[in-house]
Amino acid sequence: MRDTVTEPGVSGVGLLNKALQVLDQFTPENPVWTQAELGRATGVSKSTINRLVRYFCTEGYLIQNEIKGPYQLGPAAVDLGLRASAQFDIGTMARPLLEQLAGDTGETALLAAYRPRRREAVYVVQIPGPGEGLRVFQSVGSSISLYAGAVAKAILAYLPDEVQNEIVQGPLEKLTDNTITDPAILIHDLAEARARGYAISREETYTGVYGIGVPVFGHGGSVVAGIAIAAPTFRMDSATMLEHAQKVMAAAETISARLGDTGGSR
Structure with a gap:
């Protein structure tokens, strides 16, 4: 018989949201968590964390490698991720268009997927540009905040007002003198x-890096990702910037259409 998770005042959608918050903490950057750490990170009560973690362990979504030790994602979570990847992979779908974009502009082309629950984006694809001199590289799989950089701001600009305002109010860390x-x-x-x-x-x-970013929309018109080109500033005069911007927008429009966006008013 499966374990159940119940607690007075915590049920239905509210409990599901807390459960997803817990699972969402397990990332490549932070793969191992204790119950106490999960409670501090999510703001979920100690008793609910305990019940959720025990349930996830029973179902195989979390594992504990030693008694009283920390937790990490289990085989059920891995299986779910593999099934999701098999059904949909925005990176694989968009890669040919990004390769064409990198070839047409001579600059590095990037795609970052929006992660709504974490209020961040993660780099999914990077196509190095063929141009000589400085080339810009991002680590695929790394996450970025949404307030700085072309691809990040392209996503942030089209998020719902309440989400956008929350991010804009900071904290906003200064990454360079121009952040x-x-x-x-x-x-x-x-x-x-x-x-x-x-x-x-x-x-x-x-x-020394200049970027042009454009949002990618999915079915229903919600922003799901962003694409961008990144180039050294000495290759990006005003005329070149405008020319490249049209190419980035065209590529983003094609990707959005393939994701089911109808291009309605935003």
């Missing part, structure tokens, strides 16, 4: 990105 850390300036920058259809990063995350 926007003033919420009012960032809000204005996001409004401009929406007006023109693409976000611009002028050395916001890396010194």
Whole structure:
């Protein structure tokens, strides 16, 4: 008989949300957690954490390698991830278009998927540009905050107002001298990105790097990812920037259409 998770005042969708919060803490960067750490990270009560963790262990979604030791994802979670990957892989679908984009622009092309529960994006694909000189590289699988950089701001600009405001209010860590850390300036920058259809990063995350990012929309018109090109600033004059922006927008529109976006008003 399967274990059940019940607690007075915590049930239904509320309990499901707490359960997903717990599982969402297990990332490649932080794969191992104690119950106490999970409670602090999620704000879920000690008793509910204990019940959820015991349930996940029973079902194989978490494992504990030693008595009273920390927890990590179990075989059921791995199986679920493999099944999801087999059914849908935005990176595989978008890769040919990003390869074409990198070839057409001569610059590195990137795709980052939005992770709503963590308020961040994760790099899924990177195609190095064929251009000579400095090439920009991002580590595939690494996560990024949404307030700095072209692909991040392209996603942030189209998130629901309440989510966007939460992120904009910070904290906003200064990554370079050009990182926007003033919420009012960032809000204005996001409004401009929406007006023109693409976000611009002028050395916001890396010194000497210029980026152009465009959102990718899924079925129903919600933003699910972003694509961008990244180039050294000395190769990105105004005319080149405008020309490349059109190519990035065209690639993003094609990817969005393949994901079921109908291109309605936003």
